[in-house]
Amino acid sequence: MSASENSGGFRIKGAGRHTPARTARFTFDGKSYTALEGDTVASALLAHGVHLVGRSFKYHRPRGILTSGPEEPNALLDVSRDAARRQPNVRATVQEVFDGAKIASQNRWPSLTFDVGGFNDVLSPFFAAGFYYKTFMWPREAWHRLYEPIIRRAAGLGEAPKEVDPDHYASRFAHCDVLIAGAGVAGLTAALSAASTGANVFLVDEQPEVGGALHYDAATTIDGQNGYDWAQSAAARLKAMPNVTLLTRTTVFGYYNHGFIGLAERVTDHMARPGRDLPRERLWQVRTKKVVIATGSIERHMVFANNDRPGIMLASAARSFLNHHGVAVGRNVGVYTAHDSAYEAAFDLKRAGVSIAAIVDCRADPGAAVLEEARALGIDVLTGHSVTDTAGRLRIKSMTVVRNGGSDTRKIKVDALLMSAGWTPSVHLFSQSRGKLRFDDSNQRFLPDIYAQNCVSVGGCNGTDDIAELIEEASAAGGGSVSVTAANRFEWTGGMIGAAEGAGPDTAVKAFVDFQHDVTAKDIRLAVREGMHSIEHIKRFTTNGMASDQGKLSNMHGLAIAAEMLGRPIPQVGLTTFRAPYTPVTYGTLVAHSRDDLFDPARKTPMHALQAAAGAEFEDVGNWKRAWYFPKRGEDMHAAVNRECRTVREIGGVFDASTLGKIEVVGPDAAQFLNLLYTNAWDTLKPGKSRYGIMTREDGFIYDDGVVGRLAEDRFHVTTTTGGAPRVLHHMEDYLQTEFPHLKVWLTSTTEQWAVIAVQGPKAREIIAPLVEGLDISNEAFPHMSVSECSVMGVPARLFRMSFTGELGFEVNVPADYGPAVWTAIRDRAEALGACLYGTETMHVLRAEKGYIIVGQDTDGTVTPEDAGLSWAVSKKKTDFVGIRGLQRPDLVRGGRKQLVGLKTKDPRDVLEEGAQIVADPNQPKPMTMLGHVTSSYWSENCGRSIAMALVAGGKARMGETLYVPMADRTIAVEVSDMVFFDKEGGRING
């Protein structure tokens, strides 16, 4: 057996552009086949006479290969290298065969030739348009038990792999002067022209080689060469130019604002053994000054009864399989057409030795030139005839032909049927760019009309059919000039949209408009009869054009059938908007590097590793990882937190506070600026002191809080909440730049410059004293709320005397790189004295014991300083600050507002749930009047009871009152209290 026989009995010797000796083995549904390098899965299967490749979505009808390109709606297959490298819904007409590929059909059970779901075809009256909305309305229960499981199993297209994707994907940004989408005659000409001006050019094509329509069109000669050969030499010339980037196997999938273009490059999907270092796919994000759209046009199928059997395909597809892949799609082929172009498929096949059963042309007057050629080749042409039916279960066996308007039918035996209803310009990218289309009535097609961006359409997608005109247009679009001469053999005329003879409104036949979603002409008419008058409603009711092929073949037919039913001209019925992506793009391409650790990068403090080594459990706070608690052997979270809480109050604790936001506010007007941004007065704060500050928005609600230390007359060290740092800096910059630009102030984010180690508890001073140099930290010399620059272990430091626990406390700020060393020294001293490390959970409990709020937990953007019991922090003397006017709004000064109070459960062991609602009378009828909700709630080991904070309407006037927290299983009685649960006198802080 020769290599060419090996690679399929339908190979035609001397046809095609592949090398017979270069073979690749693959399996389809477990059976092994040989292909030639360069084959698509479709051409390789057709070479072996395999047409049946799948079952349709709704009716499970046997389906074959309809096209030879990315518009393929039928031949969607599962392609894998191994268990993890498996992708469903791959178009057989796009995927190149590689050695070792395992390919499987989809949507069939138990097998492709016998599929149980095929009963759906028999039951098709129940699956008519709108069946989703109607058939399964009742009874409700049946949805869960019956309909949904059946629909899910039967209707799902393909199966997603369950393993993690082992491949990696890349992403690139690029800029260029001209980006050309499509490397057919028009695109190549435009690229040669643009490149000649020295412009930076991107030429992009989705196929493995350039050439576009020249893949199938063997009759065009350019510059004296065969068209395809000319295309390859033009590509070689372009590739050699330093200002040209030529990308093949790359789809221009999106045309966005301001010349922003999305490209998906398939790097390894065609390779047998891709190198590990290669990304599988690459996302290109290109910003271009100009776009030349040279995307050509897509052939339409004919809409007639049973037009979906395996073996029925587009005429241009058959030409492509023959002229590019060297494969005949049958031995006895019929043609059904409304356009001259299909004749050329018959000519090519006939010359290759394939018998042509007949050309059935629904037109009375086809082009004279093609008719003459058909006659010369001895091909039977039936003009004014139509194909009204086909036969053959798993492959077409015959077509039924009738004279238009007549009733005598005759069956003609065929093993393949090629069809063409004409060509639809590919205006997808133009439409995505927000350009406006017009309807070309004489040719029944939508064409670019008004441009919204700097782009130009050339060639087929612009309705330019004449090749000389096309070249002129493309050359001009490139901005330079290039001399190319080309000639076609035949001029093409014809085309139709809508249902053909025998599939009209008076019939009930299955004439498919949308193959992927199994939408027939009848479905579209039904939608109109049921009251859908807009194409957008018809589309949704029938799902026509809503499959992953976005109706590349079906939209125009669907529109024409709807327009006919509505009795309105096509432009008035409208065209649905084309959306990106042009063809499906994998998640891997879009995600690129943003996965695993890079998906949402974690922020870690300088002491992260040390805390992890100490056994910390971490919690996520924004992007930060914060030590949550430090369990010792045998401790659960509860036990660990209780121990940490007790130890901090009895001896001391060390806590990583580095995540707090830090902003350095510097300049002669720094105090004045802070006066305007915070409710507090800052000009009265002396250098060396710090103060708790509240920031409100103009509306008077609390926005952020934190301690601000004044290091010098013109220098403040501002701290913010952990999550609030970026927005607080943005907010400050906004006011500084746009409202108070006269102030001389500079703002710098210093969050990550400082490692912050909080040391809290009665022995806090004893712990740090030996490490601090150049500063007297006695209570007298360095009282509560002092701040100073000093040195700690020889490292320049900022030391704060402050407390978020109510204990004697310090916060040691050292440059981030020194954090681990200083942390280690402090920790060693602390542990030697019996103190411990503690995490955010203990920090939360200890601050709640003292009634200190956490902005964002105890406040929610509708809480004023007064509501939070912090009116002492609002200056009464200032004449202006952000929020001063908002705080005077009637709703903010009225009585009965929700105020922050403490709650004590009557049973001290009950710990309330945060977020639980609070009512006055638990026996009132529902819906109950809610008084507020629990904002913070913990078990307090130090108080020996549960403690909680809550926002309660008129809360401060309810001290001692009993309120109720209704839960699902019971109601919990609580007493309203103040928020200080521990050390009410507050003496410990001054220890």
Add this chain to the structure above:
Amino acid sequence: MLLIHCPYCEDDRSELEFRWAGEAHIARPEAISEISDEEFAEYFFLRNNEKGLTYERWRHIHGCGRFFNAARDTVSDRFLMTYKAGLPKQPVPVADKMAATAEEKTVETWEATEGDAR
């Protein structure tokens, strides 16, 4: 993704580098504590949200950090001009304005296409 001209950097940069910052030319009242509730509502709560030509603020947050003003057509997303913060509202060049209005009539928007279906 939009391409935005930063008037401080004097360069066209990708939208990724910017953050939108609301309607432009809303000045904080001088003696804010003395204004009426209605004036406060006008200043703080009410926005025009106009279709078509709109003046808005952007910040080159991942660049120079500066706030600036922009005149943008919300239908075509075309920036008609950008200018520095603090400058008064700039008139849009007439030619651009006409182009912007022409686009408003011709560009397919959700309202113009899908909206018709309702």
